[in-house]
Amino acid sequence: MKKYLETDVLIVGRGMVGATTAIALARAGFNSIIIDQVKPSDQNIKTYDGRASAIASASKKMLEQLDIWNRLGKNYTPIFDIRVSDQSSKHFLHYERHVLDSKPLGFMVENRHFRYAVNKELESLEPITSISNVKIETIQRNNEGVFAALTNQQTIKASLIVGADGRRSQVRADASIALTRFDYKQTGIVLTVEHEHDHNNIAHEHFYSGGPFAILPMKNESGKNIRSSIVWIDKTEQILKILKLPDKQFNSILNQKFGDFLGRIIVVSSKWTYPLSFQFADKCIDERLVLVGDASHGLHPIAGQGFNMGLRDVAALVEVITNNARLGLDIGGFATLREYETWRRFDNTSMLFFTDTLNRLFSNNILPLKVIRQLGLSITNNLGPLKKYLMLYAMGEVGELPKLLKGQSL
Template sequence: MSSASRLYDVAVIGGGLAGLTQAIALARHGLSVAVIDREDPARALAAGFDGRVSAIALASQRMLAGIGLWAHVSEAQPMWDIRVSDGDSLLFVHYDHRDLGDQPFGYMVENRVMRQAQQGAIAALPGLDLMAPMTAARIDYGAAGSGAPARLVLADGRQIEARLVIGADGRQSAIRQQAGIRTLNWSYNQTGIVCTVGHELPHDGVAQERFLPAGPFAILPMTDAVDGTHRSSLVWTEPTQRAAAIMALNDADFAAEMRQRFGDGYGETRILGPRWSYPLTFLLAQRYTDHRLALIGDAAHGIHPIAGQGLNLGLRDIAALTEALVDAKRLGLDIGRVDVLERYERWRRFDNVALSAVTDGLTRLFSNDIAPIRIARDLGLGVVERIPPLKKLFMRHAMGDVGQLPRLLRGEKLG
């Protein structure tokens, strides 16, 4: 290492919800971390930057608490019940948290609130350096087996070195592309419209997923506004061309279209604040690791939001990679070693592929109005509702409490 460089254990490329959370998890366990993010933190914290609300499964919340991040989350709405219905069908599935205990399925947290919490957690971690706005102009991973760290040349000319580079730079990941990692990907030709809805009656912590012919229509509970207004986040899926037309409507016409689908179970409704729209795509990297490189979150996989599990998949990546790296570091191993990274890849591959396949299948099954398929899926909802063991299994999936969980997701400490 030259005198002009600083050696870190890990350099994280991308400082979004996944990237910064990964950095916080590692720094909390004694690793030195540099985060290189192209976004200005002040802009990322602005109210108009991201209007989405994320579902944080109960297991994911345990991990966030274990790395000290949850303590900085200023507001979170417990998700007590989940109701899944198919259009106007009388058959539905109702998940009641009381069937499993006294804890919620998880929490709904505004992405803006999560970013604020990340900044609060960073302030208490001297081993974490956030370099933003900044990009890595060039990365040299060195020869495999040489033992030399990766060298990163930043856009401002600075150089740093790292035992491991973590790609957390989203679905269009430049890090993944530069490593030559191929992907399986396609567009659903759907767009998710997101906005916040104020309503007269309380939501009681119930998350609703209504399957309409155009796509899922999710009503997700949020905390009440400061003035007491009851709020929910709307994730409204439409074919891309139709969504563009809806987004172009004036406020009054947009609200009228929303009310036709929202129903009257919440009393009088109104749109609060701006609207956003996001293209819906599928992406799965063929591998998650390379020499001194690991991918997490959307850089490794991107799924349809039909089940609200996108961020949770990334948080499970973080829990698994953190455990693999912390264990290796304490054994005195090089954390960029192939066998260390292979442990992470094996751990996460099946879960990510399985859930990606399930969400893709659900999207194709429910985003249509073909009579025989509609009848079959309605019967399926009815069967799940009436078989308690099967229903409880799906409920535990919603909580993130199935499979071979990393210790952080179980609420246990590393070491």
């Protein structure tokens, strides 16, 4: 009689990145067990997560290839244009889809809709075993494999453990992987508003000295373009003061930030708050262990790239595992994992420091930096090749892309 459950890969964390990892592995022919402290039904509750994610075009290709996108139905909104402005300048930056043959620049998806879609697809795949409402008690890793003892008295044996368990990753901590982290002293408020006029699928990002204010296009339950997700970032002390205000005063400040270009607005959701920090694991692999998504890197939401970077991790990891398995190599061996780390390290480092620099450049009133950003917005907006490159970069179409991000099967 077996003393443990056996699988190819143990995934810790059934969030959006972890669940996508399990599906991608299943499509590539691998078995996996995915565990989480939270039940999937609890993740689908509207109040669980009020955020919406910007899905880059390359990420959409991957999600289509994995049959996750089809599960969304009509629960997404394309972004046709992006308008970026600075409160202290007349200069602006306008990303227009006609520059790229009128393709959408990205897609907005509410996290609750994505969780529902990815969980539905996950549950339909036989190679995946899901265990909820459990934690890991101990993890042992050696030449024979990974042995993880759970709080439900089960033990899992796998060739590889994937830490997809977020910024406070237990898998990372258990492996004693050091973390570079600092607090931005900023907090984001996330909420949803409805407005009188059609947003025409245009996203707006206004930069203020305390942080960016983003208006992201969404649809209401009737499919009309009169709803937007707001990401309102400011210094933490200022956000705490704003949250204590009566609704009437809060809405007044919100209206001032939003403007009247879409007519009257009303708040139609709860308010969620998220403290912001930079964090980067000193390495994303260890013996029979790999980190993906926020467990490996947590970046500022200023460019809306956090989830996309997690998907890029998954696409690279599954491709590396698949290629090495075909050569008869150990999928949890050092050579396999080193290949993954080499592929992802530069991209993750670049995006982390790009978003960090962008936030520091725009979130202040220092005169030399104000001049630099005004010139930067003007030059970028008028220099076609540079603007096109930045658009493709944001869409995830630049660099050495894994097959899944090209819409190709493994």
